[in-house]
Amino acid sequence: MKFNLIELNNWNRKPYFEHYLNQVTCTFSITANIDITALLETLRDRDIKLYPAFIYLVTRTVNSQIEFRTCFNEEGKLGYWEAMTPSFTIFHKDDQTFSNIWTEFSNDFHLFYENYQEDMKQYGDVKGFFTKDNEPKNTFPISSIPWVHFTGFNLNIYNDGNYLLPIITGGKYFKQAGQTLLPISLQVHHAVCDGYHASNFINGVQSLADNYEDWLTNPI
Numbered sequence: 001m002k003f004n005l006i007e008l009n010n011w012n013r014k015p016y017f018e019h020y021l022n023q024v025t026c027t028f029s030i031t032a033n034i035d036i037t038a039l040l041e042t043l044r045d046r047d048i049k050l051y052p053a054f055i056y057l058v059t060r061t062v063n064s065q066i067e068f069r070t071c072f073n074e075e076g077k078l079g080y081w082e083a084m085t086p087s088f089t090i091f092h093k094d095d096q097t098f099s100n101i102w103t104e105f106s107n108d109f110h111l112f113y114e115n116y117q118e119d120m121k122q123y124g125d126v127k128g129f130f131t132k133d134n135e136p137k138n139t140f141p142i143s144s145i146p147w148v149h150f151t152g153f154n155l156n157i158y159n160d161g162n163y164l165l166p167i168i169t170g171g172k173y174f175k176q177a178g179q180t181l182l183p184i185s186l187q188v189h190h191a192v193c194d195g196y197h198a199s200n201f202i203n204g205v206q207s208l209a210d211n212y213e214d215w216l217t218n219p220i
Contacts, residue, residue: 001138005079006070013192020190025161027189029154032202033181036173039212040180046216050173051088052116054182055142056215058168059086059105061204062140068201070192071164074137084165087139090124091146099123101132102139109215140165149174153185164189166201 008014020026036050043053062068063083070080087102103119106112123131145153149172157163171183186201208215 001085001136002082003073003079003138004082005077008078016194017191021161026191027157027187028198029152029185029187030195030198030202031150031152031183031185033176034184034202034206034209035179036182036209037178037180039209039216040173042212042216048113048216051144051170052113053109053216054144054170055086055088055103055116056109056112057205057208058142058170058184059084060107060208060215061201062166062168063105064204065197065200067193067197068140068166068188069138072162081138083138085136085139086142087135088142089144090120091144092125092127095127097127099126099128099131100141101130102135107215140167142168142170144170146170146172148172149181149183150185151183153183155187161189164192166193 008017011017039053040050043050066080069082069084070078072078083105085102085105087100089098089100091098101119101123103112104115106115119132153169153171155167155169167187169185169187171185173180173182175181184202184205186198188198
C-alpha cells in the first residue's frame with residue numbers, strides 16, 4: 001500500500017501539527033451513540049454478525065478522510081496511507097483473554113465479510129497477543145467492550161507522543177426511546193485531527209449505518 005509523504009513546509013496544517021506534537025502534546029477522545037436500529041434488524045434477518053459490520057463501518061469512514069490515515073512511517077517520515085486495514089481484538093471466553101488479528105479490507109462488504117470469516121475460522125481460537133502474522137504496515141486498531149454501554153472511554157498512551165492514527169472502541173448496544181444505540185469512542189492525536197474531523201468520523205459512521213442498503217444489499 002502506497003505511503004504518500006507530506007511536505008511539512010507546504011502543509012497548511014503545519015502550525016497546528018507542530019504545536020500539538022512538540023509544544024503541547026495532546027490527544028483527545030469523543031464518544032457518541034450510533035443509531036443501528038434498522039441495520040441491526042437487517043443483519044439479524046440475514047444472519048450477519050454485528051462486529052464485522054461495525055469494523056466495516058469504521059474502516060470505510062477512516063479511509064474516507066486523509067486525517068485518519070496520517071502517521072509517521074518506519075523511517076520517521078510524515079505522510080498518509082492510501083488506505084487503511086483494520087486490526088481488531090477478539091475475545092476468548094474460556095480464559096477471558098484477547099488477541100489482535102487483522103483482515104484484508106474491501107469496500108465490497110460481502111468480500112470483506114468472507115475475509116473476516118476465514119480469519120476467524122483460522123485464528124479465532126488461537127491464543128496470544130498477535131496471532132496472525134504478516135500484519136501490514138497500514139493497520140489501525142479497533143476494539144470492542146461489548147459488556148457495557150459506556151458514555152465515555154479514553155486510552156492513555158505513554159510514549160513519545162508520535163502515535164497519530166485513530167483508535168476506535170465500540171461498546172454494548174442498548175435500547176432507548178425505541179432506538180437501538182451503539183456507543184463508539186474515537187481517540188485521535190490533535191496534531192492531525194481537530195474536532196471537525198472527529199465530528200466527520202461520527203457522522204460518517206452514522207451515515208453508513210443509516211444507508212446500509214447501499215453496501216449491504218448492493219455489492220460495490
